Amino acid sequence: MRGAAAIVGVADAVSPTGELDLTGRALEAAVIAEALADAGLTIDDVDGVCHSNSSMGLAEYLGIHPRFTDSTMTGGSSYEVHAEHAAAAIAAGLCDVVVSVYASTPRSDRRRGLSPMRPNFFGPNPMLEWEAPFGLRMPMGPYAMAAGRHMALFGTTAEQLAAIAVSTREWAARNPRARYRDPITVEDVLASPMQCSPLHLLDCCLVTDGAGAFVMTSAERARDLARPPVVVLGAGTCHDHSMISQMPDLTTTPGVVSGANAFAMAGITPGDVDVLMGYDSFTITALLHLEDLGFCAKGEGGAFVEDGRTAPGGSLPMNTNGGGLSYTHPGAYGMFLIVEAVRQLRGECGDRQVPGAEVAVAHGSGMVLSCMSTLVLGTEAAA
Amino acid sequence: VSGTGDAREARPARIEPPVTDASEPFWSATREQRLVLPWCTACDQPFWFPREVCPRCLGSKIEWRPASGRGAVYAHTVEHKPMMLSAVFGDAPYCIALVELDEGVRMMSNVVEIDPLAVAVGQRVSVRWEPLSDGRHLVLFGPEEPLG
Numbered sequence: 324m325r326g327a328a329a330i331v332g333v334a335d336a337v338s339p340t341g342e343l344d345l346t347g348r349a350l351e352a353a354v355i356a357e358a359l360a361d362a363g364l365t366i367d368d369v370d371g372v373c374h375s376n377s378s379m380g381l382a383e384y385l386g387i388h389p390r391f392t393d394s395t396m397t398g399g400s401s402y403e404v405h406a407e408h409a410a411a412a413i414a415a416g417l418c419d420v421v422v423s424v425y426a427s428t429p430r431s432d433r434r435r436g437l438s439p440m441r442p443n444f445f446g447p448n449p450m451l452e453w454e455a456p457f458g459l460r461m462p463m464g465p466y467a468m469a470a471g472r473h474m475a476l477f478g479t480t481a482e483q484l485a486a487i488a489v490s491t492r493e494w495a496a497r498n499p500r501a502r503y504r505d506p507i508t509v510e511d512v513l514a515s516p517m518q519c520s521p522l523h524l525l526d527c528c529l530v531t532d533g534a535g536a537f538v539m540t541s542a543e544r545a546r547d548l549a550r551p552p553v554v555v556l557g558a559g560t561c562h563d564h565s566m567i568s569q570m571p572d573l574t575t576t577p578g579v580v581s582g583a584n585a586f587a588m589a590g591i592t593p594g595d596v597d598v599l600m601g602y603d604s605f606t607i608t609a610l611l612h613l614e615d616l617g618f619c620a621k622g623e624g625g626a627f628v629e630d631g632r633t634a635p636g637g638s639l640p641m642n643t644n645g646g647g648l649s650y651t652h653p654g655a656y657g658m659f660l661i662v663e664a665v666r667q668l669r670g671e672c673g674d675r676q677v678p679g680a681e682v683a684v685a686h687g688s689g690m691v692l693s694c695m696s697t698l699v700l701g702t703e704a705a706a
Numbered sequence: 707v708s709g710t711g712d713a714r715e716a717r718p719a720r721i722e723p724p725v726t727d728a729s730e731p732f733w734s735a736t737r738e739q740r741l742v743l744p745w746c747t748a749c750d751q752p753f754w755f756p757r758e759v760c761p762r763c764l765g766s767k768i769e770w771r772p773a774s775g776r777g778a779v780y781a782h783t784v785e786h787k788p789m790m791l792s793a794v795f796g797d798a799p800y801c802i803a804l805v806e807l808d809e810g811v812r813m814m815s816n817v818v819e820i821d822p823l824a825v826a827v828g829q830r831v832s833v834r835w836e837p838l839s840d841g842r843h844l845v846l847f848g849p850e851e852p853l854g
Contacts, residue, residue: 449726449755449757451721451723451724452723452724452725452726452729452755453723453755453813453814454814455721455723456720456721456722456723456844457791457802457814457815457816458720458785458788458790458791458794458795458800458802458816459783459785459802459814460785460787460790464783464785464802467783468781468782468783468802468804469781471781471782471783471827472780472781472827475826475827475828476827516786517786518786518787519783519784519785519786520783520784520786520823521783522783567804567814568755568804568812568813568814569755573780573781573804
């Protein structure tokens, strides 16, 4: 599978106000059209679709008859899983051109008087029976528990977690499309209202509208298209629980498995990664990724981030679009990790461009640290 | 959260857990304030949450055995905006914890009868019972009580 498929088109829709005009399928169709145009392809070229709710409903709306379909729903990591499955399908010859799309407008839905579309955390059972009675806020509460245990076991501090929010905001300052761009300090994070301890408001991702899409085809066909191909070098997925009370170890995510498998397929080590797009639903989420993907040892994430190593100018550029913490976060942010990774590898990122980026990792995290999916992307030179 | 209206209306009570065929023995025992756990007779180990088969070996011979009701806080958080359980805790912050029982299983609960900000990972706790509307009880935890 390594090197067999490439992402050839991307698009995302975000807004500094946090709200978009379009919603639902219309918004999905808009970003798909933009991603196809980016690739130099048309909807007639598409013979595979991925959607985290209904690939059949999407295809019907678009008027296409795909021969590859994937409705995998693993929360925020769904789009990394879609990319993995699409690359495997293309490598196996099942289809030629796959589109994956995501759109959600929780912010403007409130204005429209619609109830926000939320993941069904309290879905029928067993969560209703064994977790819902205890008033744990979703999805923040489970991440707070993980942060608290990480602090108790490894001495990680609130200041170290805050440093991730500060570094990420520095990236957002360089992105004119980010929702929040004003610099913040560690003190600002600690002074923001406590939500679920030990997480403060500025340890938490935004709630915005947003949408995105990617187009993938064979590496061979990619060479003839509009943009420089971004090749799928490796992919891996793993989940080890659905409810937080069933997570085997609250300080170690299944990213240990998804990351190792994706890196092995790609033939890379953490030292080869030029850009890390690691899902930052909360500061603790990003810290766990750094440890579980092997950028530092378990328990050393706090020390790793506290001096700006992941900020602009640091040795590991992380979440260069400004992340879920400052760029956008509509609920299932994994699509935006892929879009930014592709733009960095094409050298399109302006003030926030990581010079000479050749290998980027999009690491999606779904539900409550439940499903990790790691995608290693590279330029043609890296392939 | 809406800032308007009668504050009492905005005070949700606890979600009362449903009962399934697999969990009926557990909930029945709570009527008498007894804590029981499902054990796989093949593995001779307890598991949590109750289900029809053992999550280690898929064996279906399940036996319900009494538990000590004692354990330690594995992880926890304090909700500082107590809107979800304000009918129970008023406006005060409250603690949600994963408690590891001495039998080796981990369950979600609230830690009560102690300042929530004083709860710590590793802290010893023992069971408390909160009545539900139908005679069952919810398993909560408080500071460990002396044996006897």
